Amino acid sequence: MHSIDASRRALAIAAAALAGFVDAAGFLSANGYFVSFMSGNTTRLGVDLIEAPQVALIPASLIAGFVAGVTGGAIIAAKAGERRKVAVLGLVALLLALAALCRMSGAQGAMLALLVLAMGALNNTFQRGGEVTVGLTYMTGALVRMGQGLAARLMGTGGEAWSGWLFLWLGLSVGAVGGALGWTRAPEATLWSAALWAGGLALTARRLPAA
Incomplete structure (x- = not known):
């Protein structure tokens, strides 16, 4: 987070809030599975394989869909170049709108598939050299970096960005x-x-200087 300017930090926080918003909705609609938190789905996969193998396909499918979303989002980000934030967030908006339409038509499976694709794609918003610099749908790494920053502050060796x-x-x-x-x-x-x-985040990203 310390490597990006204040406007992009605000965009990252708003995008992370969107991820939490969608993941909570997905969690409640999918009986305790996640549409953005794949560590949780991996644990559920392991537990389901032992306790209820007949439903293990659910977390496995969600994980595969998330990877597909990341892959598709990465391709679009690469094609969009300096305007990758706008392109990725526009894709996320489209996928979420389609998910809403599926919900209205009662297509629960398609809705979850679109939600997980959207959350996978969202992680391509912040990149440098083709690598994700700010993970938006998973917070373990963020909490680790926060803890490391706090330790550095306590020892007087830096950590201002915690x-x-x-x-x-x-x-x-x-x-x-x-x-x-x-x-x-x-x-x-x-x-x-x-x-x-x-969609609002995509419009906000459009106003940012290209980077």
Whole structure:
């Protein structure tokens, strides 16, 4: 987070909040599986293989879909060049809108597939040299970096950027609360809100200097 400017840090936090929002909605709709947190799905896969092999295909499919989303998003980011943020976030908005349409038509499986594709693609928003610089749908790395930064601050050896990772985690956490609240009250509106949110992020990214 310390390697990007303030406007891009704000965009990253807002995108992480979107990831938390969608993941909470997906979690509630998928009986405890995730659409962005693949570490959790990997653990569920291991447990399901032992306790309920007949449902192990669910987390396996979600993991495969996430990888497909990352792959597709990476290709689009590479093709878009300096405007990759706009292209990736536009793709995410489209996938979320399609997921909302599937929800309206009762196509639960297709909805989950589109949500997981969107969350995989989202991680290509921040890249340098083809590598992800800020993971937006998983926070373990962010918490590790925050802890390392705090340790450096306590020892007087640096670590000034630790708060950036804290705000990234808070963004996802607040988004998750909003997604859970929205899904329990108005599921379809929640997905449309997520699509509009992603579209708004794409418009915001368009205003940023190319990088």
